[in-house]
Amino acid sequence: LCKTLLPPPPIRSPDVPAPARWYSRPLPVYCDRASRRELVFIRRQCKFATMPRGKYVNHKGRNRNFTNPEELEAQRKKDEEEKKWRKTREQDSDEDEDEDGDGEENDSDESESEEEENAKGAAGVIQIQNPNRVAKKSHRKVEEVAEDDEPQLTRREKEELEKQRAAAAYQKRHAEGKTAQAKADLARLAIIKQHRAEAAARREAEKKEKEAKMKSGAS
Incomplete structure (x- = not known):
């Protein structure tokens, strides 16, 4: 109602600057310190209230759109x-x-x-192998499977089993000292034992010399 009664705003030229808002105008000189401080506080509050908060602008005055019941x-x-x-x-x-x-x-x-027709004709005598034909897996019952039948291993399982057997055989030969690594270890151990025996003999000789010198000095 107020908007309809008020006159429309005058058309302003783009060259003319917009009038400053009341909270951005300079304060009057005749104000005392307390009133001046209060005016500054009020102006700051009004300025912050009119400023948009955050990154996105809040459109509070826009119309709300409701869904049509027909839709x-x-x-x-x-x-x-x-x-x-x-x-x-x-x-x-x-x-x-x-x-x-x-x-x-x-x-x-x-x-x-x-299959019956092929068995009757020449196909029963000649074995035909077609790589494009997928061989069907035969399903066997539990009663038909014998206990003595060994399980069919895959290629990877066979390779893994061979590797385990080879590793066990190598460990056995290594323990017996037949491998090159075992021979090198035994030779290194013999050299270490020889050095230790020589060092022990040297220490024993030095000890005997010291005892002989002490006896000769005491006499």
């Missing part, structure tokens, strides 16, 4: 349709899986019939 109803219907579509899609996928299972059974029956 809400349309969104709800859309969500319901999506749920129905998902349910129908899941049902179709389950039916496709059942059909695939039936197709696999039919394929197995056809493959068995083809």
Whole structure:
């Protein structure tokens, strides 16, 4: 109501500077110290209140936009349709899986019939090896597996087993002193023992010389 009653602001030229706000104008000279301090405090508070806080500007006077109820109803219907579509899609996928299972059974029956036909013809005599044909793994029951059957090891397991056997054989030969490293260690140990024996003999000779000198000096 006040905005409608007030006259519109005058159009200002861009060359004319804007008038200074009341809190940025100079203080009057006739103010005493207490009132001057109070005015400075009030001006600072007003200045900080008008300044935007932080990095982003707060738009408090803008209009609020509310969602239209028709849009809400349309969104709800859309969500319901999506749920129905998902349910129908899941049902179709389950039916496709059942059909695939039936197709696999039919394929197995056809493959068995083809094997019988091949056994009747020349394919039963000639062994045909096709690298493009994937060999099916034979599933054996627990009763069919014998206890004496050794487990089939893979290439990596065989290599690991060979490495362990080679390491055990090397350790055995090293303990017996047959390897080059063991021979070098034994030779180094013999040299150390010889040096220690020579040092002990030298110390014993020096000790005997000292005792002989002490006896000769005492006599």
